[in-house]
Amino acid sequence: MVATIALPDESLTWRLSRDLDAEFADVVSSFEAAVYTTALRMSGRADDAEDLAAETFLRAYAALRQYDPARIVELQLRPWLITICLNAWRNQVRTAARRPARDTRTFVPEPAATGESPEEAAERNDEADQLAGWLQRLADKQRTAIVLRHVVGLPYAEVALVLRCPEGTAKSHVSRGLTQLRALMSHDPEVLR
């Protein structure tokens, strides 16, 4: 018996190239967490993040309709989708800058229950909120690199694709970002409780 190695991404693009509408649902369910997490941690707003993620997939769908099958088969869907998401987000920031400010509260959804007590959950959420807040204060490049590598969990090769830079540069964005993040955290008065 020959063991087969599953290549979900590859076979998905192949299926997608054959029947875009039928297979697109699989693209969405496979990558919605990665896209939503990117949207949430870059925008810092849960209500925006859902719209941004939906817009990302609609933009992707529009692009896929124009691509010929050979091009679709070659796509690396995850970094491609995340690139679209970041473009959509930057677009939104530019548009928002031209409009009157609206409510800027940050909403962070509660992660799924894990059998922890309400107190533990609240504490963890507080910590998550704080960390998300500190992330917002990083420079764009570093924040993007950290979100992609350590929150979304992309391998460096994909981080580099999204950032359009060599892997080494992506690594240094991440490491400088982490240093910056630790510095921010140790100077934040809230940390000194």
Added chain:
Amino acid sequence: MTMSPDLLLDQLRGLAATPPSPLAERLYTSVVGVEGPSSVGALLIAFTDQGISYVQPGADADQFADEVRDRFGRPIRVVKRPPGGVIEALRSGRARQLDYDLRGLTEFEQAVLRKTLEIPRGETRPYGWVAAEIGKGRAVRAVGTALGHNPVPFLIPCHRVVRSDGTEGHYGFGTAMKRDLLTAEQVNLDEIHDLAARGVLYLGSDTTNIVCYPSCHQARRISPDHRVGFRSVAAAVAAGYRPCGHCRPTALAASA
């Protein structure tokens, strides 16, 4: 709070999240074929998670899917069942409670369509009534254009909006179909035409002193002996009548 590098990385990983509900539901448009009103026949319906977005007569779901895809830029799936209540709404002519997805239309167009949904089966209103009711009394022509582009015909009953002289007026699927739809809903078009020919656009009752559009169900209850015709609401008011609260010929009078 001091943090080891590993703890920080663990906490960053903890910031990953999943959308509150599966995104595919928000993205896809479903298309389905159903049996429409008898004067129309087969009907194709497109709907999203927000509601019904597009309706056309016909039975070719694949061709319809192509049209819907081009129109909305969303992936399509062909399904077997329409949203709940659609079949009943098509049968009864009461489609006001259904959900509609009118995103992509202007605020004005949406207001025109929402107002048109309020016109009951078996009754008609002039274009000017719709304009006045949404506070755009002068935009009668624009109302006609918005109704001409109604993406959800039959369910949003643009066929119930007629010319102020009582004649049917334009319809995207032909005046004959408009006439058939209204006749099937028991609108007495012959009578409305006869009245209009005699200069009667409103009917009052000399027992209640209320004046209505002739198709209003209140007007249809007036016995022939007590029916009084008027050319305008102003003339009726001058004669001591007050406008019906149901069909509201008031707004039109105010804007005229």
